[in-house]
Amino acid sequence: MGSTEKQVETNGTPVDVSIALKASDLKSVPSLAAEIQSLGSSLRDSDYNGRQALLRKARALVNALETPRETMIKHTWAEPTNASAIAVGVEAGLFDLMAKEGAPTKVDDIAAALKADPALLCRLMRHISAMGYIKEIGPDEYESTTFSKALTIPIIGDGYPCVLGGCFAAIAHLPAYLKRTDFVMPNSATDGPYQSAYNTKLNFFQYLQANPPWGEQFNHHMGGYRQGRPSWMDADFYPVQERLIAGADPSPESPFLVDIGANVGHDINEFLSKHPSAPGRLIMQDLPSIIGQIKPGSIDDRIERMEYDFHTEQPVKGARAYYMHSCLHDWPDDVCQTILAQVTKAMKPGYSKFLINENVIPSTEANWQTSGLDLMMMSLFSSKERTLKDWTRLLEGGGLRIVNVWEHGEGVEALIECELA
Numbered sequence: 001m002g003s004t005e006k007q008v009e010t011n012g013t014p015v016d017v018s019i020a021l022k023a024s025d026l027k028s029v030p031s032l033a034a035e036i037q038s039l040g041s042s043l044r045d046s047d048y049n050g051r052q053a054l055l056r057k058a059r060a061l062v063n064a065l066e067t068p069r070e071t072m073i074k075h076t077w078a079e080p081t082n083a084s085a086i087a088v089g090v091e092a093g094l095f096d097l098m099a100k101e102g103a104p105t106k107v108d109d110i111a112a113a114l115k116a117d118p119a120l121l122c123r124l125m126r127h128i129s130a131m132g133y134i135k136e137i138g139p140d141e142y143e144s145t146t147f148s149k150a151l152t153i154p155i156i157g158d159g160y161p162c163v164l165g166g167c168f169a170a171i172a173h174l175p176a177y178l179k180r181t182d183f184v185m186p187n188s189a190t191d192g193p194y195q196s197a198y199n200t201k202l203n204f205f206q207y208l209q210a211n212p213p214w215g216e217q218f219n220h221h222m223g224g225y226r227q228g229r230p231s232w233m234d235a236d237f238y239p240v241q242e243r244l245i246a247g248a249d250p251s252p253e254s255p256f257l258v259d260i261g262a263n264v265g266h267d268i269n270e271f272l273s274k275h276p277s278a279p280g281r282l283i284m285q286d287l288p289s290i291i292g293q294i295k296p297g298s299i300d301d302r303i304e305r306m307e308y309d310f311h312t313e314q315p316v317k318g319a320r321a322y323y324m325h326s327c328l329h330d331w332p333d334d335v336c337q338t339i340l341a342q343v344t345k346a347m348k349p350g351y352s353k354f355l356i357n358e359n360v361i362p363s364t365e366a367n368w369q370t371s372g373l374d375l376m377m378m379s380l381f382s383s384k385e386r387t388l389k390d391w392t393r394l395l396e397g398g399g400l401r402i403v404n405v406w407e408h409g410e411g412v413e414a415l416i417e418c419e420l421a
């Protein structure tokens with residue numbers, strides 16, 4: 001075991017270097033292993049919350065077993081480079097090739113099929129395999145896994161190149177930025193860590209769209225990030241029939257649902273497929289560049305596509321429901337207030353609802369997906385994921401009343417149902 005330092009002083013408190021070289025919490029290992037055994041033996045595929053609880057224990061076991069040095073190396077070397085190697089693989093078509101039946105398994109043959117440098121592929125694949133995401137079957141020979149097969153689906157795979165290229169510089173820049181600004185909370189949507197990292201005056205969305213293919217890849221990423229989690233439009237989450245359809249104006253010209261900042265329409269399309277009896281008009285709105293990227297046949301013809309900037313007057317008045325998913329978290333409070341004002345001015349008192357599908361961070365035991373997204377928001381937009389207190393202050397300050405917050409377990413975005421105050 002290579003250890004030279006015996007002791008260092010940190011803020012006057014002696015810390016023995018050996019703590020960085022031993023398992024972080026060996027005494028917890030037996031009880032964690034036993035809990036994992038017990039939770040794992042009865043887990044059902046459909047049990048989302050049970051699986052989350054088991055994952056929490058499994059992560060705790062890994063943290064307990066790793067030494068602090070190993071954890072540091074994992075964070076700073078292994079995980080960033082693994083994400084980068086996967087992004088290269090996605091761009092090069094590596095995982096598509098590997099997923100094909102009868103595909104070559106030897107790196108030389110894979111390289112020949114992809115017209116890639118075998119020595120380069122060898123190094124990338126070795127690390128992806130060492131991290132457990134493709135399977136090594138011999139020297140320079142690999143086969144795909146469930147995970148690497150999933151990378152061939154654009155809503156899974158495309159997150160890597162666009163996040164690595166269009167987000168990571170801001171995340172890596174955050175410590176230097178905060179140090180330079182005396183650790184003050186970033187709060188400018190137009191002059192924050194993102195603009196500083198990418199040396200741009202554009203906001204995140206504008207920057208991605210200006211740097212193809214990141215814009216389109218980000219649309220796919222948006223289509224993928226909430227897949228497989230409970231959806232607010234399901235019967236055991238939000239009673240769509242009782243709360244929205246009952247009491248809605250049934251005439252065909254009456255607007256029923258307006259999805260504002262809908263991206264390429266994945267949510268409203270899911271809504272229509274799950275609630276085909278919904279009356280009236282279903283409208284999706286986003287910026288012209290996004291509406292232009294909707295692929296023919298990707299959403300139901302009944303859904304109206306509307307170019308709209310949500311900082312301007314809402315053209316659809318008196319809808320049964322206005323809906324925003326993962327849009328308000330992109331903006332600091334002052335900008336959110338102006339976006340909310342456009343919605344509230346269009347709402348019909350006593351009839352219209354405003355449905356906000358966003359994370360509500362709990363006061364304890366925040367899920368890692370939510371806390372991670374919160375720091376992404378800080379780095380990319382100077383914005384945040386909000387607590388209930390944050391939401392209440394924002395929405396009540398914007399002339400709305402929270403009727404109910406519909407929640408469905410750890411790490412799942414809530415549905416905040418609002419009416420005019």
Ligand SMILES: C[S@@+](CC[C@H](N)C(=O)[O-])C[C@H]1O[C@@H](n2cnc3c(N)ncnc32)[C@H](O)[C@@H]1O
Nearest residue numbers: 222261262263286287290308309310311325326
């Ligand atoms: C984080 S994405 C969420 C998309 C979608 N609601 C979802 O959950 O998948 C935010 C969306 O806001 C859109 N957006 C950004 N600025 C906008 C603006 N000024 N007017 C309308 N949409 C905008 C983006 O194009 C993007 O589709």
